[in-house]
Amino acid sequence: MTTRPQPATVRIPELAEIIEAAERIAPYVEQSPVLELPLGLPGKRILIKDEGQNQAGAFKLRGALNAVMSRARSEISNGVCTVSSGNMAYAVATAARNAGVPMAAYMYAHAPQSKMDGVRANGGEVRVVSDETYWSYALGHSAPDTDWAYIYPVTDQAVITGHASIGLEIARQVPDVDLILTPYGAGGLTTGAASALHRLNHKAEVVAIEADVATPVTAALRAKQPVTVPMKRSFVKAIGAPTVIEGVWRATQELVHRSSVVTLAQTTSAMRLLFDKAKIVTEGASATSLAAAIHDPTLTGTILCVLSGRNIDAADYATVLQGGIPE
Structure with a gap:
């Protein structure tokens, strides 16, 4: 899906x-x-x-929490995912842990290790993608193929x-x-x-x-x-x-x-x-x-x-x- x-x-x-x-x-x-x-x-x-x-160590926890907590439970029950060079991934992982749902982050290979570690420490999964794929997701030109709720870190209104x-x-x-x-x-x-x-x-x-x-x-x-x-x-x-x-x-x-x-x-x-x-x-x-x-x-x-x-x-x-x- x-x-x-x-x-x-x-x-x-x-x-x-x-x-x-x-x-x-x-x-x-x-x-x-x-x-x-x-x-x-x-x-x-x-x-x-x-x-x-x-x-989560960054302001992005504000938007991540609102995006996760404002969604219907049925929408996030399979899991939530995002694309991020680090802080949004960490924040969505933290929000997902608080909501009790699975989480995955699409990140490029040279993302800061501290932020990858933060995702994993909160129970999230790091899915490493190429720089080309990362920027395609990050700039909104494409999106991951998944049935998890995708929290786009920029134009998600929440x-x-x-x-x-x-x-x-x-x-x-x-x-x-x-x-x-x-x-x-x-x-x-x-x-x-x-x-x-x-x-x-x-x-x-x-x-x-x-x-x-x-x-x-x-x-x-x-x-x-x-x-x-x-x-x-x-x-x-x-x-x-x-x-x-x-x-x-x-x-x-x-x-x-x-x-x-x-x-x-x-x-x-x-x-x-x-x-x-x-x-x-x-x-x-x-x-x-x-x-x-x-x-x-x-x-x-x-x-x-x-x-x-x-x-x-x-x-x-x-x-x-x-x-x-x-x-």
Whole structure:
């Protein structure tokens, strides 16, 4: 049986839907904390919101839980599956364990070992596919042939609505925030957070952050349409793609009008700073938000940096702490 087709595009969820999702996932996801980093940078008050402190170590548990828990039991009883380079796989495995159903993740062979281990530790199955197949699934060009419920990590409406719960938290925790910096991978975190703030009529601007190894949303915002960009493989695996995913682009374009790009050196420096100043472990993608806050002079005011996750291989993290940039 072929998996059901995913919707062509996601819509901006209504406020009532976001509140319902937040209530649905609340038993499994505690509100993530907000801390201030007193860095003494002129014109910048920098706050961090650490999404790595949940069961799956990343913000994606929000969308994964909402997608699994909102489905009819009959739909997920055979099992649930997803495609992911790591964090969504880990998150869906965690959600499936909480729901008591089987789970499988389609991942490429060079996905971070820590994330593969996280899937298996939660009872999930890792199904390794070629890079070509992975990107076909990830960009929504095709889907696995299975009778399990397929949770597409980007244009599944329940995923985006679950991710939007972070925007509700931010509005409560930091009502005077000016800028919210979010690492931009597939677009779920950025678009989800921006959706909630849009529905709340909040003044804060959400900024998409990318590493310079792949900048599809920066290019798309400039061109006002999806374009293909060069992509270099790096240790920053949770963000970066050859293009934005068209199914989420329409919402992103409506809600997000600004991006910032950081280097790998700036990213690893931010990772070390987070450990030194706050004893927070982050993966590369997660630290790009803080790197942008520090290094982009156009970002000023009260800035909240969302730290998207902490799932990094031990060897890579050791290299970062020693002052290097992992391969």
